[in-house]
Amino acid sequence: MAYGIVDLSKNLFGIKSDSSKLRKDEFWALENISFDLKRGGILGIIGVNGSGKTTLLRLLSGIFPPDTGEITIKGKIGALISVGAGFHPHMTGRENVYLNGTILGMSRAEIGSKFDDIVNFAELGDFLNAPVSTYSSGMRVRLGFSIALHIEPDIMIIDEILAVGDMGFKTKCYNAIEKITQKAAVIFISHYMPQIARISTEILVLNYGRSVYQGNNVHEGIEFYTSQFEKSQASVSGSGKARIKKLKLYSDGDMSHALDPFRLQYLDNLYVEIWFVLDPGIRDAIISLAFYDKEMRGGAECYSNNSNFSIINHGDIIRSRVKFEKLPLNPGSYSLTVTISDQDQKEIFLKYHAIRDIQVIGSFIGFSSVQLQAEWSDI
């Protein structure tokens, strides 16, 4: 509060405040960030919450000025910090198109000429003349995104807004973004790595306001980010009738199995050793190993019964070894989840979520979690 008053009073008497120095308890929200982006480039920005992503977008779109340094932008900026800025819930979709379009800097005539395109892209149908308060969040995003898209900016700035909306529309949006890069540069924030991987040409990883990775090797950037900042949260659930004593991972290639995350090469053999005990009353059990990717989607699973292996409780520590021959997981980061249950999988004795993080090393292949190799031949 005090700084605000000091700044304001200084301005009153025409004294410039030196914004390039920090005062007590102040910190740089962003420091030493520098990049160039040309038409056709798509810069994906990733970072944990509070790393300065939105602040960076606000600086770029001119909402507030930098304290030091300089930003130069050639052409029209279209910023989508949040969807439907200024939407009034009691006004209809039609009225809001004009309102929001004007707020984003379009003239009335311009909106008029693009009106049909905007509405068609948003797929609103009969809802166009209904108040926006009756829209679903997905519909609101569709309308807001559609308006922003039709500004036809030279630089499009998009904060993480495409998290809502159904898959079909998301795909449409990303296609549209790719399409406008013919005429524009795009800067966008997302927490959804596959999308970043798919459309970005450059990547910037922020941490506490600093750039920790920057470049046009997008996959390396995402890998760096997930391995550094997205540690999986281990958690244990289940009835507690099974307890894991020890879990060991190793591969043929590299024996330094103590590393976290555990690393192995793509198509290397992976061995998992599990030492565990079952409660005396339990006769037999099933173990499953699941590899989850960073979006917590099941990438691959392996059930002991599916491999015709039975686990019998003889009262002592049970030791099982699982060998995955030429593990085809796509290079990237995964977490391993171990589940021990009864034969029917009705009762979960133990589910140890994210017991170990695994990193598969290799160059980029594709987007799917499993990258199969097969025998290809001419016929």
Add this chain to the structure above:
Amino acid sequence: MKKTETRNQKVTIYKPNQRHELGFFETWAVMSKNIVNSRELIWQLFKRDFFASYKKSFLGITWIFVAPIMGIVSWVFLNMTGMLRPGDVGIPYPAYVLVGTSMWGLFMGFFNSAKETLSAGQSLVMQVSYSHEALLFKQTAQHLANFLITFFVNIIILIVFKVIPSWEIIFFPLVILPLFFLGAAIGLIASMISIVAVDISRIINMGMGLLMYVTPIIYSDKVNNVTVQSIIEWNPLTYLVCSARDIIIYGRLYHPMGYLICFILSFILFMISWRLFFVSEDKIIERMV
């Protein structure tokens, strides 16, 4: 071809303290240009907030008529109790108070409109970059539209009290200009202070409320108490508010010389305050996050 395209493209540069580098008079030119460029935005936002505010109400726009009528009823009642001794004002007391308080309301409206320049658009301010001066004018336009409706109601009530407004009423829009300048000047400063220091903005609000009682609008300016008399004389609002009232009911300005001085001072204050708003707002906005 491509080269010319690039040359035609607008280049925007963001640097620290950019606005300080503009000259003192240049800022007003820039701000005025921004306002003109934002006229469509002003209109759209005005439409949104003015019409939408009555959209979900059963009585709708008739609400505007209710307020002045309730006001007059309460003054008539207070007058009947004999509690008030307003002094001789030349016209029926309720009519005198009605016009006076509505002029005070006009001034307070200018102040409040300006005060909400940043907060009214708070969500918008953080999402889109646009000329925030536009919000001052949108707020003021909205206030004027509301005022205009009550104004006509008031005129009708005046006629009911057999007070026929003088023809000089045509100068009314000019006479109220300094009310806007002064109200907006204080309001713009309050608008920024309300973001950096809530306490000070509360003090300003209370002070503005108190000011009404040291302005001769619910009593005549012939007060026996010497202290009160001198406060009234030094209060610029006495001249500005009373002139706006007197042009309607008596067809003259209240102390033309005092009015003129206050007019000029209000204008200067407004220009200073506007400039301060312009150079400070981006620093202020950082604190709205």
